[in-house]
Amino acid sequence: MSALSKYASRATGFYWQRNSLFFAAIVGLSQPILAFEQTDIPMTPAKWLAKGDVSFQHDQAKQPILVVNKGYAELKNTDFSNGTIEFDTKFVGERITGITFRQHDDAADALYFRPSADCAVSEECIQYMPTAHHLFEWDLYGQYQTRAPINTDGWNHIKLVLSGARMNVFVNGAHVPTLAVGTLVGGFPDGSIRLHGPASYAHLSIAPNVVDGLPAMASSDAAKDDPRYVRHWLASKPFVMPSRMDATLQENTGIDPIYSSLPKQTASWKPVALDPGGLVNLTRWYGDAQIGQAITGIWLKTTINADRDQIKHVEIGWTREVWVFVNGKLAFQSKNLYGIKGASKEPGGRLSLTNGSFDLPLQKGANQVVVAIDDNFAGGQQHWGWGVEMRLADTDGIRQSGGAVAKANAPNAF
Structure with missing residues (x-):
């Protein structure tokens, strides 16, 4: 295995x-x-x-x-x-x-x-x-x-x-x-x-077995039954993210990924179960996936069905660099590089839904939401956890489901 x-x-x-x-x-x-x-x-x-x-x-x-x-x-x-x-x-x-x-x-x-x-x-x-x-x-x-x-x-x-x-x-x-x-x-x-x-x-x-009365059951996960969290993600295999030296940050950073480079084959995508809190924990699934000193990246995708054209505000938490596309168009990009002034999000470069937010334009029908994310830790290292979570402001007029993910993974999804 x-x-x-x-x-x-x-x-x-x-x-x-x-x-x-x-x-x-x-x-x-x-x-x-x-x-x-x-x-x-x-x-x-x-x-x-x-x-x-x-x-x-x-x-x-x-x-x-x-x-x-x-x-x-x-x-x-x-x-x-x-x-x-x-x-x-x-x-x-x-x-x-x-x-x-x-x-x-x-x-x-x-x-x-x-x-x-x-x-x-x-x-x-x-x-x-x-x-x-x-x-x-x-x-x-x-x-x-x-x-x-x-x-x-x-x-x-x-x-x-x-x-x-x-x-x-x-x-x-x-x-x-x-x-x-x-x-x-x-x-x-x-x-x-x-x-x-x-x-x-x-x-x-x-x-x-001496537990001082501490209950065994996990505390409630607010995200588990909250339909606002974006879930049912499919993940690609890790790949080497092209990079360059950022003159302002004095750090090696990922070059903006090209949407058309998304893997086309159905077999290239696998479902990723969420951690509590709606977290896509890529460390659990892939480790750091490091290849030498190269920055490692992964594509994620899901489908959101809308009953009309609309804009949804989205909160996002991530580490380290992220790009979000909807229906092939870039909707958001940013960095959360630990310890790098100007590129480290609160709280302290750690993943939180307070890291950032953006507006997601949805068309009537099925909308493909795609995330490119890399594991670019400060100083060219890759460790201490990488992942992403997203939460919509509301779910009025939209639907997510496992069936929607299956549709996104169909051979003609592109």
């Missing part, structure tokens, strides 16, 4: 069957499995699989600690699902690090720390996000980041409570969750645990 097929199958099954998965966990139809019996986990080589620069040491009090300078340490023979994970961690300056859990191959859920002197007021101090293809999707899930009482000079106590689709995080003895995640989207109900570097770790304990 190809990597894309693997992620397509997993993502579709996970999101369409989320409720039944976690209901089964509640009533005991599918019990989580732990391959160890003890609660306290020794920081010794026998318990950990080290990948990278990892060592087992002792602190001044002769207590064992796990030091991850680069890479990660994975707890051996572990299939953790629900319960409480606690540990102490000491950061290395302001370098980013964290823990991944429910890990399967190269996909997981992750809690990451950005330690800094202003963590008490910085909304970027800690963040939850999924990972796919070994890539951290920071910029697709900016809603799950917040401030935290982090100590940058000493040890910090971290407590994770995991119950089905939810997680509460408590930092340094907080009585209320420092971060509450209503929908975990990593893709698996259980899996292994990894501690990432650079950081030191001590006093790891795991209490299976």
Whole structure:
């Protein structure tokens, strides 16, 4: 099975069957499995699989600690699902690090720390996000980041409570969750645990099924039943986006794509299931799809049927460069390049429906909406998540459906 097929199958099954998965966990139809019996986990080589620069040491009090300078340490023979994970961690300056859990191959859920002197007021101090293809999707899930009482000079106590689709995080003895995640989207109900570097770790304990009353069901997804979100997308295969150096931004940017270069063959297009929030998460489906230093692009398309000629206002969130066409004509284009002055949209270069908006001219009948998007991160890199979401101002006089997508994918659609 190809990597894309693997992620397509997993993502579709996970999101369409989320409720039944976690209901089964509640009533005991599918019990989580732990391959160890003890609660306290020794920081010794026998318990950990080290990948990278990892060592087992002792602190001044002769207590064992796990030091991850680069890479990660994975707890051996572990299939953790629900319960409480606690540990102490000491950061290395302001370098980013964290823990991944429910890990399967190269996909997981992750809690990451950005330690800094202003963590008490910085909304970027800690963040939850999924990972796919070994890539951290920071910029697709900016809603799950917040401030935290982090100590940058000493040890910090971290407590994770995991119950089905939810997680509460408590930092340094907080009585209320420092971060509450209503929908975990990593893709698996259980899996292994990894501690990432650079950081030191001590006093790891795991209490299976101790969830402090945290519900297992995902919080409601406002976009799921909101017909304003543009959905039923078909995606092309990734391609190399022609690029040039932008003299103003001093960055390599994509050259405006030519609409006529859209793939013509039906087999070139595949349906893409949405993440919660109406998000087309291209990282989940394609990774960064990087080819050397070239910028990677993808075409997306869908059909909107209108009962009359009209104009619909559209809110759009995306990373990194985007072009929107309707019936072959360019309706919108813009950039959201993280950290680049003049090309980074609020909030902070992350994906949000506040990134931009435009008017979409619709004709009576079927209208083909096409998006070209690339994964052009600042400095020529391609990572931290790429995707798009679109929401119409209203649905008066229009219709979207899976049937409309099938029509758009017909051989004569062009």
